[in-house]
Amino acid sequence: MxxxxxxxxxxxxxxxxxxxxxxxxxxxxxxxxxxxxxxxxxxxxxxxxxxxxxxxxxxxxxCTLGHAHPAMVNAVNRQIQKLHHVSNLFYIPEQGDLAKWLVEHSCADRVFFCNSGAEANEGAIKLARKYAHTVRGIANPIVLTAHASFHGRTLATITATGQPKYQKNFDPLMPGFHYVPYNDIAALEAAIAQLDADQPQVAAIMLEALQGEGGVRPGDRAYFQRIREICDEKGILLILDEVQVGMGRSGQLWGYENLGIEPDIFTSAKGLGGGIPIGAMLCKSFCDIFQPGDHASTFGGNPFACGVALTVCETLERDNLxxxxxxxxxxxxxxxxxxxxxxxxxxxxxxxxxxxxxxxxxxxxxxxxxxxxxxxxxxxxxxxxxxxxxxxxxxxxxxxxxxxxxxxxxxxxxxxxxxx
Known part of the structure; x- marks a missing residue:
């Protein structure tokens, strides 16, 4: 077409x-x-x-495929007439199919579905904290994020967001976050050295591959490659927020592909559903440590959202977008x-x-x-x-x-x- x-x-x-x-x-x-x-x-x-x-x-x-795209219209009509919502207490084939597509088209091994980018980032923060406590033995884990970043509007994600204007009048903010300048490796290394001086505290580094709300600032390739080395050396998790830049918007399917690295955890939303609300937190198998009861979402990964999102993914691939x-x-x-x-x-x-x-x-x-x-x-x-x-x-x-x-x-x- x-x-x-x-x-x-x-x-x-x-x-x-x-x-x-x-x-x-x-x-x-x-x-x-x-x-x-x-x-x-x-x-x-x-x-x-x-x-x-x-x-x-x-x-x-x-709106990955724009408005009223025939593939999305057909997917919406087909899925709403079949099954639109059931609890995650049951197996959902559409969720499994979408997770399979995402894993086969990324560096991830597992996927957790939710409703938005903020929720996906919340899931990533929770996973990083549990990993820090249970695997690395860190009592008070710290997540490093960047100035001018944007990670969402929940209390945890506005704290992760390195822009005071989004945090004003919403204090007390969540503990456990520290900010560094974006694309400044010297500042990041200095922050880690200071925070980990007495004992390890830095659990994760959470960054956007390209800062969207922060002024459309692309990540520097050498900066991210050095961060990957630091994370490997110290056991720190690298989280990439791909909510805005992922799903093909950067010219690659994922923003991290422009940087020559792979994250341990990354998040997706926005373009994933083409306008239908869905979010995803994706991770590698070594940090897939959530157990039943650790995290959940009533609407996350329901048949309707996943069925439409899979159509968006397949259309993106089929039409060589x-x-x-x-x-x-x-x-x-x-x-x-x-x-x-x-x-x-x-x-x-x-x-x-x-x-x-x-x-x-x-x-x-x-x-x-x-x-x-x-x-x-x-x-x-x-x-x-x-x-x-x-x-x-x-x-x-x-x-x-x-x-x-x-x-x-x-x-x-x-x-x-x-x-x-």
Missing amino acids: SLETLVSPPIAAASPYSPTEFDAYVINSYARFPIVLERGAGCRVWDSEGRDYLDFVAGIAT LQNVQERGEQLREGLRAIAQQYPALVAEVRGWGLINGLVLKEETATVSADIVKAAIAQGLLLVPAGPKVVRFVPPLIVTAAEIEQALGRLNQSLSNLSL
């Missing part, structure tokens, strides 16, 4: 939905843009007034670099992997990423900030060359309309 055939024409607009009514009932924990999205197809969405947008947000790197990610990603970066040259006072650099890319604004400019996002919306292009000075581009992995060019044109028009 051609990627272009996934995009159907807009249908007649429904009666406009009132954001005022929405705000009267929904807790205001999001700063929402004033558009009401009602329908999607491929890499496009339509609002309640019938206007179409190129979707380069994709549910924040989640990794090649599309690599080619369209390079096209997008080339286009963004050309735009950067037109606005040298505004843009500092372009960085990223595959189809997760950032347009980095100069610190001295008064323009912030939200300004550009708002201007792009006016031109029919949906983008998302990655901090105040980075605009993030994370379209569906099915995006076409024509759609990349159209998005670049709309971005260029957006910047020309700003008072720069």
